[in-house]
Amino acid sequence: MKQLVRMFVAVFVVAFALMYGVHLLNSSEGYAGSNTLTIYNWGDYIDPDLITEFEKESGLKVIYQTFDSNEAMMTKIEQGGTTFDVSVPSEYAISKMKEENLLLPIDHSKLPNLAHIDERFLNLSFDPDNEYSIPYFWGTVGIVYNPSMLDGWQIKSWNDLWDPRLRNQILLVDGAREVIGFGLNSLHYSLNDTEEAHLQEAKNKLSTLTPNVKAIVGDEIKMLLANEEAAVGVVWSGDASEIMGENENLDYVVPEEGSNLWFDNMVIPKTARNIEGAYKFMNFMLDPEHAAQNAEYVGYSTPNKDALALLPEDISGDERFYPAPELTEKLEVYRNLGKRMLAHYNELFLEFKMHRK
Amino acid sequence: MSVKSRNLYLIPYAAWIVLFVVAPIALIVYYSLFDIEGNFTFSNYSDFFTPVYMRMTLSSFWYAFLITAFSLLIAYPAAYLLTRTKHKQLWLLLIILPSWINLLLKAYAFLGLFGTYGIVNAALDTLGIGRQQILFTDFSFVFVSVYIFIPFMILPVFNALEKMNPSLIDASRDLGASAWTTFQRVVFPLTVNGVKAGCQAVFIPALSLFMITRLIAGNRVITLGTAIEQHFLVTQDWGMGATIAVFLVVIMALIMVLTGNRRKREVSR
Numbered sequence: 001m002k003q004l005v006r007m008f009v010a011v012f013v014v015a016f017a018l019m020y021g022v023h024l025l026n027s028s029e030g031y032a033g034s035n036t037l038t039i040y041n042w043g044d045y046i047d048p049d050l051i052t053e054f055e056k057e058s059g060l061k062v063i064y065q066t067f068d069s070n071e072a073m074m075t076k077i078e079q080g081g082t083t084f085d086v087s088v089p090s091e092y093a094i095s096k097m098k099e100e101n102l103l104l105p106i107d108h109s110k111l112p113n114l115a116h117i118d119e120r121f122l123n124l125s126f127d128p129d130n131e132y133s134i135p136y137f138w139g140t141v142g143i144v145y146n147p148s149m150l151d152g153w154q155i156k157s158w159n160d161l162w163d164p165r166l167r168n169q170i171l172l173v174d175g176a177r178e179v180i181g182f183g184l185n186s187l188h189y190s191l192n193d194t195e196e197a198h199l200q201e202a203k204n205k206l207s208t209l210t211p212n213v214k215a216i217v218g219d220e221i222k223m224l225l226a227n228e229e230a231a232v233g234v235v236w237s238g239d240a241s242e243i244m245g246e247n248e249n250l251d252y253v254v255p256e257e258g259s260n261l262w263f264d265n266m267v268i269p270k271t272a273r274n275i276e277g278a279y280k281f282m283n284f285m286l287d288p289e290h291a292a293q294n295a296e297y298v299g300y301s302t303p304n305k306d307a308l309a310l311l312p313e314d315i316s317g318d319e320r321f322y323p324a325p326e327l328t329e330k331l332e333v334y335r336n337l338g339k340r341m342l343a344h345y346n347e348l349f350l351e352f353k354m355h356r357k
Numbered sequence: 358m359s360v361k362s363r364n365l366y367l368i369p370y371a372a373w374i375v376l377f378v379v380a381p382i383a384l385i386v387y388y389s390l391f392d393i394e395g396n397f398t399f400s401n402y403s404d405f406f407t408p409v410y411m412r413m414t415l416s417s418f419w420y421a422f423l424i425t426a427f428s429l430l431i432a433y434p435a436a437y438l439l440t441r442t443k444h445k446q447l448w449l450l451l452i453i454l455p456s457w458i459n460l461l462l463k464a465y466a467f468l469g470l471f472g473t474y475g476i477v478n479a480a481l482d483t484l485g486i487g488r489q490q491i492l493f494t495d496f497s498f499v500f501v502s503v504y505i506f507i508p509f510m511i512l513p514v515f516n517a518l519e520k521m522n523p524s525l526i527d528a529s530r531d532l533g534a535s536a537w538t539t540f541q542r543v544v545f546p547l548t549v550n551g552v553k554a555g556c557q558a559v560f561i562p563a564l565s566l567f568m569i570t571r572l573i574a575g576n577r578v579i580t581l582g583t584a585i586e587q588h589f590l591v592t593q594d595w596g597m598g599a600t601i602a603v604f605l606v607v608i609m610a611l612i613m614v615l616t617g618n619r620r621k622r623e624v625s626r
Contacts, residue, residue: 071591168490174576176591215493215575220468229473229492339393339593346592351409354579 029061037277038063040073040084042264043219044242045137047297050290058280068219069175077102077269084269085278091126091263092334094133099336103132104268110279113286120325121263121303126333133265134282137300139237140323140331141178141260148249149231158186158255161232162209170209171224171233172216176342176349177334178260179206179216182234185257192335203348207355216353225250236262237321238300245299252320254331261331263303382606388599393592401600410584410601417580421563424502428559429552431503432510439511440518449515456508464572467501468492471573493575501573502563510555517551518544553616561609581605 037058039046043066051062065084067073070093076082078100089097097103108114114134121135145155150165161170161182172179181191183202193199214230225233226246235243240252266285268278284290291307301321302308308316316322323331337345392398404410439448455463470476471491478488491497521544529539545552567582576583581601588598 069591071593075590075593171575174571214490215577217571217575220465220572223468224472227472227474343393343592343594343597346587346594347409350579350584350587353576354409354412356577 035059036061036063037274037281038065038083038085039281040065040067040077040082040087040269042066042088043068045088045264045298045300047294049297050285050294053290054281054284057284058277060274060277060280062281074102077271080271082269082271083273085272085274086266086281087269088136088264088266089133090334091124091265092336094265094267095126095336097267097269098127098132102270104270104272104275105131106134106268106282107279111283111286113283113288116286116288116291116304116306118303118305118308124263124333126263126336127265130265133267134286135303136264136266136285137238137295137298138261138263138303139300139321140254140262141181141234141236142240142252142254142320143232144225144235144240144243144250144252145232146225146228146247146250149228154251155232155253156256158182158257158259160255161186161212161234163212166212166232168212168214169231170212171214171221171230173221173233173235173239174216174218176346178234179352180345180348181260181334182255185255185259188257191258191260191332192337194337194341199344199348203352206352210352210355222246236300238298241299241321254320254323254327258330258332261328261333263333264300385599385602385606388595389603391596393594393596398596401596404597405600405604413579413581413584414604416578417564417582420499420502420566420578420580421560423499424506424563425556425560427499427503428506428510429556432507432514432555433552435507436511436514436518439515449511452511453508455504460505461568461572463505464501464569467497467573471497492573493577495574495578498569498574498578501569502566505569506559506563509558513551513554513558514548515551517548521547557613557616560612564609565605 037060039051039062041064045066046064051064054060055062067076070090073087073089074093074097077084077087077097094103108130111134117135121138123129127133143155143158143161147153149169153165155161160166177191180199180202183206184191184193184198187198187202187205189198189202193202215224217224221233221235222239222243224230225235225243228247228249233243237252237254240250244250244252266282268275272278285294286304288304288306288310291302291304292310295302295304295307295311296315299321302311308322319327389401390397390399392400435452439445439452442448472478473488473490473492475491477491482488525543525547526539529543530536534542564580565582565585566580567586570576570578570580570583581604585598585601585605588594588601592598
């Protein structure tokens with residue numbers, strides 16, 4: 001009994017010592033409740049130097065947390081108990097979060113740098129008048145491929161993926177909307193199609209793709225493609241530019257049948273504690289110089305027209321990542337299909353994944 | 358110690374069980390009774406018996422079975438050898454050491470090792486066998502899972518072997534039993550509880566593996582664990598996710614009962 005008590009006391013003493021230690025470390029680094037700003041962003045989606053610069057400029061301490069899917073991010077914010085001040089969801093997630101009252105309206109007068117954003121990216125259907133969200137990046141979904149592994153073959157369309165030459169050569173990103181979406185696109189249907197017959201047709205077509213699919217993976221896809229583990233990958237444009245930065249052999253194409261055009265916008269979740277800080281941060285990121293630096297680092301396309309002018313010609317003139325407006329008109333933005341349809345998309349995707357060779 | 362004070366000491370334990378075992382399971386059962394729009398329904402349970410989930414259940418079982426079988430196949434002789442070595446504790450420590458490293462880190466390491474241009478393929482290439490696809494196959498999935506679970510199999514088997522009185526083996530050999538008979542009739546029956554504990558410790562978590570199915574098997578292996586993760590995080594169909602979890606809990610409970618100690622029968626035999 002005495003030993004037991006002694007052990008308990010020891011455990012408590014150690015626990016409190018650790019807690020005090022953490023507190024001491026935090027306050028010595030300047031983290032003290034009111035002067036922190038918590039940013040909840042996609043992994044690898046900001047130049048870390050910009051965070052340091054922002055901390056210096058604003059005197060705030062940034063706590064940076066990451067997520068890897070809109071759904072995971074929404075679940076976390078919905079559950080509460082979080083104090084994210086800024087987050088960066090994609091367009092369909094924004095309209096969903098708006099519906100569920102998870103966002104705070106944005107006061108444009110506190111964001112003078114908003115003037116630098118290209119009109120094309122403002123006042124879009126998912127958030128009229130940008131009442132709740134401010135553009136951060138935009139991009140497409142397409143195919144990254146390695147011509148040197150394919151005898152110089154230039155892939156152009158989604159239907160090329162079904163070519164028998166690509167047997168066991170395709171890596172797919174683990175996303176239901178992306179995969180079912182290109183299945184629909186390859187049949188010239190809209191990627192927001194909700195008609196059951198079309199969806200079944202797309203699923204049946206996708207299941208014939210199975211022999212060509214090597215794996216369905218997450219963020220590892222970048223490393224695997226750069227290491228030439230497979231010749232072809234279906235990825236987001238920014239991932240493609242990152243992969244191409246690591247391996248010069250690769251090329252990226254937005255398939256001719258059409259594809260997804262997406263926007264990631266900054267929002268203030270309703271759980272925010274430091275709203276002033278959130279505005280400061282957003283305004284900081286909207287500054288053309290910062291936006292250009294960020295775009296060069298991350299590789300996605302910036303909606304900031306003055307930042308675009310600052311970028312080197314070989315980035316801003318690259319049609320693969322900055323397609324002309326007449327091209328982007330052919331692309332579709334994901335609509336929020338509602339919970340039930342999203343569940344159905346996932347069910348189909350799960351069935352596709354279960355299809356064995 | 359009086360009954361009253363004994364009951365007093367039981368409070369933390371009871372509170373723990375109620376808060377962290379009973380309540381979560383009750384919540385899972387509760388959630389499983391609602392569909393995606395929050396209406397009360399039993400449809401999740403009937404949905405579970407559709408071909409998609411049945412196939413998933415079967416494949417989860419099949420892989421969990423393979424993983425357990427291979428773990429046992431490797432762990433038993435290894436544990437036996439361990440009991441014969443001089444520095445038992447040191448060897449045991451070395452075997453347990455990898456389980457202190459984060460699972461994800463180990464999985465990423467295998468991505469590098471097994472890749473087309475990884476060390477393993479480079480070795481195969483120099484041996485003249487040529488590069489093979491190792492990553493994203495059933496083989497790599499079972500191999501990595503066995504590697505991860507093996508310490509949990511070795512420990513209970515090792516403990517059972519340690520507890521066994523070595524003079525029993527001598528006695529068996531003196532009485533004319535061959536080495537195989539000795540193992541079959543003396544060593545194995547005396548360590549069967551360790552084997553059971555090890556199998557439980559491997560089979561049950563193997564049934565709901567999910568990170569490795571994506572990283573190592575490239576989603577070519579779909580288990581119930583993957584489906585639960587999808588339903589909670591992506592689809593937000595908590596009802597279906599909870600339903601699968603309920604079935605897993607039931608299946609695991611059944612396994613515990615079936616592999617539990619059945620001393621009575623062993624004695625009467």
